[in-house]
Amino acid sequence: MLVFFSVQDRDMFVLSVHEAVINSVKAIKQLGEETAKKTFLLSLRITEEDVTVTVMDEGDGIPVKQLERMREKNLEDLLLAESGRGLLLIKETMDDIWLEHRENGKCAIAMKMRRERNE
Amino acid sequence: MNRQISTLELEMTSSKRYGKILLKGKLVYNTQQFACQKIGMALSEMKGDVVVVDVSNLQFIDSTGLALLIHFLKKEVAKKKKVIFAVSSNKTIKKLLMIAKFHKLFPIVESEQDVMPFFASSYGAIADQETLMRIWTGVRKRD
Numbered sequence: 442m443l444v445f446f447s448v449q450d451r452d453m454f455v456l457s458v459h460e461a462v463i464n465s466v467k468a469i470k471q472l473g474e475e476t477a478k479k480t481f482l483l484s485l486r487i488t489e490e491d492v493t494v495t496v497m498d499e500g501d502g503i504p505v506k507q508l509e510r511m512r513e514k515n516l517e518d519l520l521l522a523e524s525g526r527g528l529l530l531i532k533e534t535m536d537d538i539w540l541e542h543r544e545n546g547k548c549a550i551a552m553k554m555r556r557e558r559n560e
Numbered sequence: 561m562n563r564q565i566s567t568l569e570l571e572m573t574s575s576k577r578y579g580k581i582l583l584k585g586k587l588v589y590n591t592q593q594f595a596c597q598k599i600g601m602a603l604s605e606m607k608g609d610v611v612v613v614d615v616s617n618l619q620f621i622d623s624t625g626l627a628l629l630i631h632f633l634k635k636e637v638a639k640k641k642k643v644i645f646a647v648s649s650n651k652t653i654k655k656l657l658m659i660a661k662f663h664k665l666f667p668i669v670e671s672e673q674d675v676m677p678f679f680a681s682s683y684g685a686i687a688d689q690e691t692l693m694r695i696w697t698g699v700r701k702r703d
Binding site for chain 2: 452453456459460463466516517520521522523524526527530533534
């Protein structure tokens with residue numbers, strides 16, 4: 442099914458989804474040769490108000506250090522860092538970002554952006 | 561099936577006062593290794609003290625691409641002989657550089673032409689990146 446939707450900031454929406462997917466790709470790569478687990482799931486929930494994107498993979502979840510950094514730091518704190526901006530970019534550009542703990546013990550990144558209003 | 565593959569192209573030019581690296585395409589996770597190699601080679605061949613990185617033709621840059629720019633900035637600044645400008649007439653890329661706070665590390669100008677008058681008045685005084693940023697910030701405040 443092909444669905445068209447608009448959001449407040451298309452470029453930043455694309456960037457944030459890209460960052461979450463890259464995060465999953467990296468997590469999957471760390472699993473090595475366990476090919477059966479090399480999948481990730483991307484889902485979109487589109488309402489009149491906003492679009493929610495959830496990205497879940499079969500990796501080992503987001504490292505605690507990375508989560509703490511996302512909660513406590515901002516992009517200026519990582520000005521000269523050579524990694525670790527991904528989640529912070531999502532936090533900065535989306536209206537909301539949160540983690541969903543699933544029954545299988547896995548963790549999904551979820552994010553939300555408001556729809557564009559056509560007055 | 562026609563698969564769209566992330567690509568990156570790099571062009572290098574030199575003028576009397578600075579060398580320029582023009583990046584085209586996508587500076588992202590998929591092109592990271594290629595970009596690292598190419599930019600590294602271009603910088604090692606570049607003569608002079610100032611490097612202008614023109615990102616106006618970039619279609620997309622992600623956190624990996626931003627990290628790569630920082631990697632080379634640090635490397636060049638450590639050599640104390642090259643200074644980097646980021647050039648962006650591309651609104652999306654510029655917005656992203658600003659979100660990442662890169663304007664605190666290097667001047668972000670609209671086009672290469674904006675660099676010329678700055679060099680004409682301040683070239684001799686630019687000893688390092690810190691001085692460059694101090695002079696640049698002063699010029700911007702005056703304007």
